[in-house]
Structure formats: C-alpha cells, structure tokens
Amino acid sequence: MKIPNGNEIIQVFESWSPKKFACMENDPIGLAIGTLNKAVSKVLVTLDVNEKVAEEAIRKGCQLIIAHHPPIFRKLANLRTDTPAGRLYEKLIKNDIAVYAAHTNLDVAVGGxxxxxxxxxxxxxxxxxxxxYSENLMKMAVFVPDGHAESVRVALAKAGAGHIGDYDSCSYSSNGEGRFRALDGANPYIGEIGEMEVTEEVKIEVVFPTSMKNKILKAMLNAHPYEEPAYDFYTMAVETNVQGxxxxxxxxxxxxxxxxxxxxxxxxxxxxxxxxxxxxxxxxxxxxxxxxxxxxxxxxxxxxxxxxxxxxxxxxxxxxxxxxxxxxxxxxxxVEKVMIKGVAEKMTNLCKDKKLDVEFIQSEIDTEPFQFI
Known part of the structure; x- marks a missing residue:
C-alpha cells in the first residue's frame, strides 16, 4: 500500500464517474480549487463545501475534498476575501486543501x-x-502471423476489447495469406529485404467502445511482432455504454x-x-x-x-x-446527501483494489439551508 497523490485518486474516481457523463451544459466539474499534485492520505466526502465543511477538513487533516455540488458554480468576477465565498476560498487555499467537484457525472454514473x-x-x-450518454461501438481488424494470434488476442482482451454484455474476451478469427515486400531501411520480422514474402496470417476482429480506441491500438501494437502491422478500424451503428x-x-x-x-x-x-x-x-x-x-x-x-x-x-x-x-x-x-456515504464506501473499495493507502472520511456537517417548523 502506498500513499497516493491527488491525481491518482481522481483517476480512480473518474474510472467510475468520468467527466464525459456530465449532462448539464458547462457543468463546472473537476478540480475547482487547489492542486492534485501532492500526497493525499485523507479525503473528505461532502455534498456541499461551506466554511464549516472547510473547517472540518482542516480539523480532520484532509488534503482533498470531493464534493457533489461545485463550490464555484459561476465565473468569478473577482476574488475578494471580504465576501463569504472569498473567505471560503482563502481558507481552503491557505490550508492547502484541494476541492474536486463531481456533479451531473456523479448523478449519471452507475452506483452514483x-x-x-x-x-x-x-x-x-x-x-x-x-x-x-452513449457511444458507438468500433471494430478493429488486425492481421497477425499465425504463431502470434493468441498472444495478440489476449493483449486485446486485457485492454478491454471484446467485452459484449455479460461476456468478455470475444473475438473472431479467419485465416488467410499475407503478402508484402520489405524495402531498404525496413527491419522485417519475417522475410528478407527486397524479396516478396507470403505467410500464413490470422485476421482477428474485436469490438470496443469508441472511447477506448487509443488504448486498444496501443495494446495491439505492443503485442504485435510486425514492424508495421496491418489493421483497420470501423465505426459501427451500434450503441454501447448507455447512461442517463x-x-x-x-x-x-x-x-x-x-x-x-x-x-x-x-x-x-x-x-x-x-x-x-x-x-x-x-x-x-x-x-x-x-x-x-x-x-x-x-x-x-x-x-x-x-x-x-x-x-x-x-x-x-x-x-x-x-x-x-x-x-x-x-x-x-x-436528499442528495446519500452520496456522502456512497462515494466514501465506493472509493474506499476502489482504492484498496489499487493498493492506495488513503482514508475517505464522511462529512458530518449538515449543509441543509432550510429549517422546518
């Protein structure tokens, strides 16, 4: 277990509740105050951020606050420390407490x-x-020499390709012949410079959400033995990852x-x-x-x-x-206060899986502005 920096914690959070799920125009989500480039051992989870919550974070030794309601909702015309909002921002900055807001993306996320x-x-x-929110599926077809097909399939599956419904590691393979000639300057894995080469190859096809394209491509290139692999991408008219x-x-x-x-x-x-x-x-x-x-x-x-x-x-x-x-x-x-316990428990489990030594503390400050008589 290691004490993470703030960026590592937010990477874990956004793997569950990514910014792309936000569904309000110009929703001010993400890092609102401070920096994530520091060690973080304690995180306060709260619905709102006010001065009492800031004082709670100071008292409990927290370096980061994760809030549902953004503390800066509209553009600032100035930053005066003789106003209620200015005093809050000053207190957080002076005590080196960062604030990260997850608003409509946390509303949408599964388990949010x-x-x-x-x-x-x-x-x-x-x-x-x-x-x-939804995104289209994409298909990649890649041509691999017969002896390396399995290792490429495994690498693609580990990267997340071929996850369909309740199944993973899904792929389709077909056999054929690959033809190529290596030119001067090449470093061919198979064949000789200037000679036409014919080799048994396997065409592997996998599907994945469009947003994973770069990750899947990187995994394929790292696993493929060829200097210049042949591959194609196709955008499919099939939606996946539907959220709302x-x-x-x-x-x-x-x-x-x-x-x-x-x-x-x-x-x-x-x-x-x-x-x-x-x-x-x-x-x-x-x-x-x-x-x-x-x-x-x-x-x-x-x-x-x-x-x-x-x-x-x-x-x-x-x-x-x-x-x-x-x-x-x-x-x-x-009633959105349910996120305090929910986020703290979810992040505790996610960070344990990543072997990150960080404590998520549930705010005890009641930020309900109304009183009922």
Missing part, C-alpha cells in the same frame, strides 16, 4: 446519486429514466401515496415531504431524480411512473404534474 436514491427507496428492477439521469423501478409491495410519502420521509431521512396527488392512489412504479427534477416530469410520465420523487418542484410544475395525473413526492434537494 440516482442509484443510491433508488436503493434507499428499496426499488427493484431499476432502469435509466432519461438517457443522456434518474432511475425508474418498482416497489416490492404496492402502497398508497400517503404510505409511500411516509416511506420516502423515513428512508431519505427528511423532516417533511411535499406531495402532489390523491393520497389513496396506488403506487407501484416509482421514478426518482436527485436534486432539481422539474424538467423531467414528462419523462417520468412517459416511463409509466405512478409517482415521481424529486426536489425543488415549482408551483406551476406541480400543477402540470397534477394535470398529467402524475403523483409527486418532493423530499427536497438535500
């Missing part, structure tokens, strides 16, 4: 905010509510809206919820989006949800949902 909320509500058979916002699933046992609202209140640990709909309506299928879900009311309705659980519902949106016969339970924006 929306999966954590669905799990907390004890939903089953969960599916994506609104698709926001929100989840929709079913309750183990149906309940009416009043019972379900109480279930939400208990499971998400909130003092109150706002409810739209007839309290005696039967609830079986549930849609959930963490944070502000106003723009996803129609998505929930199209998906067949009996109720939509989300925060910050506006008055007119509530009326629209009522007109659609879509029930709503609004437990507030702050």
């Amino acid at each position: 905010v929306n999966d954590l909320l669905a799990d907390a509500l004890e939903l089953e058979n969960n599916q994506i509510l609104e698709e926001t 916002l929100g989840r929709i699933g079913t309750l183990k046992q149906p309940m009416n809206l009043e019972q379900f609202a109480k279930h939400v209140k208990t499971q998400l640990d909130v003092p109150m919820v706002r409810v739209v709909g007839n309290m005696q309506t039967d609830i079986h299928k549930v849609a959930v989006i963490g944070g502000d879900g106003n723009t996803y009311i129609h998505s929930a309705k199209r998906a067949g949800a009996d109720v939509f659980v989300t925060g910050d519902i506006k008055f007119h949106m509530a009326q629209d949902a009522q007109n659609l016969n879509l029930n709503i339970v609004d437990p507030g924006h702050h």
Whole structure:
C-alpha cells in the first residue's frame, strides 16, 4: 500500500464517474480549487463545501475534498476575501486543501446519486429514466502471423476489447495469406529485404467502445511482432455504454401515496415531504431524480411512473404534474446527501483494489439551508 497523490485518486474516481457523463451544459466539474499534485492520505466526502465543511477538513487533516455540488458554480468576477465565498476560498487555499467537484457525472454514473436514491427507496428492477450518454461501438481488424494470434488476442482482451454484455474476451478469427515486400531501411520480422514474402496470417476482429480506441491500438501494437502491422478500424451503428439521469423501478409491495410519502420521509431521512396527488392512489412504479427534477416530469410520465420523487418542484410544475395525473413526492434537494456515504464506501473499495493507502472520511456537517417548523 502506498500513499497516493491527488491525481491518482481522481483517476480512480473518474474510472467510475468520468467527466464525459456530465449532462448539464458547462457543468463546472473537476478540480475547482487547489492542486492534485501532492500526497493525499485523507479525503473528505461532502455534498456541499461551506466554511464549516472547510473547517472540518482542516480539523480532520484532509488534503482533498470531493464534493457533489461545485463550490464555484459561476465565473468569478473577482476574488475578494471580504465576501463569504472569498473567505471560503482563502481558507481552503491557505490550508492547502484541494476541492474536486463531481456533479451531473456523479448523478449519471452507475452506483452514483440516482442509484443510491433508488436503493434507499428499496426499488427493484431499476432502469435509466432519461438517457443522456452513449457511444458507438468500433471494430478493429488486425492481421497477425499465425504463431502470434493468441498472444495478440489476449493483449486485446486485457485492454478491454471484446467485452459484449455479460461476456468478455470475444473475438473472431479467419485465416488467410499475407503478402508484402520489405524495402531498404525496413527491419522485417519475417522475410528478407527486397524479396516478396507470403505467410500464413490470422485476421482477428474485436469490438470496443469508441472511447477506448487509443488504448486498444496501443495494446495491439505492443503485442504485435510486425514492424508495421496491418489493421483497420470501423465505426459501427451500434450503441454501447448507455447512461442517463434518474432511475425508474418498482416497489416490492404496492402502497398508497400517503404510505409511500411516509416511506420516502423515513428512508431519505427528511423532516417533511411535499406531495402532489390523491393520497389513496396506488403506487407501484416509482421514478426518482436527485436534486432539481422539474424538467423531467414528462419523462417520468412517459416511463409509466405512478409517482415521481424529486426536489425543488415549482408551483406551476406541480400543477402540470397534477394535470398529467402524475403523483409527486418532493423530499427536497438535500436528499442528495446519500452520496456522502456512497462515494466514501465506493472509493474506499476502489482504492484498496489499487493498493492506495488513503482514508475517505464522511462529512458530518449538515449543509441543509432550510429549517422546518
């Protein structure tokens, strides 16, 4: 086990919740304050970053904060330390505490905010509510001398090629003859300079997500014996790695809206919820989006949800949902606090697998701005 630097920790984090999953225009994710070029032995995980959270990080000896809500959401016109925001940034910088924000990318990621909320509500058979990300599959065909086909296939599989559904190491091979002539300056693995060479070769074909192209190419070139391998790439009209916002699933046992609202209140640990709909309506299928879900009311309705659980519902949106016969339970924006425990536990396990000696500490500061009377 070794104490990692901040970059190593964030590389692990982004292998799970990559920036490419972000689905809000100009979402200010990533490193917001400080530097990752330093040793990090303690990381504080929090929903928000305010002065109390900064003081907690100082008190607990943390060098890095991973937050869900970006501490700098809009462009700064200045950096005055006599303002509340300026005091916060000054405190973090003076104490050499970096802040990394994972916002909508963490909402989308498998095991992220929306999966954590669905799990907390004890939903089953969960599916994506609104698709926001996908990429095309790509195929590589490479020609390899017969005796090296297996080693190239293994290298491609280790790099992640040939992962299809619940199967990995998938490839297709066909046999043929390769012809070439090495010119002056070449260093041929097979054949002689100036002589036409005919050799038994295997054509290996594998598929992989487009984003992995460079990694797969590097693995193939390192494993291939030829000085100049012959290969082709094809973009396929097949989508993979489909991700999205929100989840929709079913309750183990149906309940009416009043019972379900109480279930939400208990499971998400909130003092109150706002409810739209007839309290005696039967609830079986549930849609959930963490944070502000106003723009996803129609998505929930199209998906067949009996109720939509989300925060910050506006008055007119509530009326629209009522007109659609879509029930709503609004437990507030702050229920995204489920990410504190979820991220800390996930990162602890991922870093252990990488033999990185780092502690992930769950923030104990309540950043809910509202009080309920």
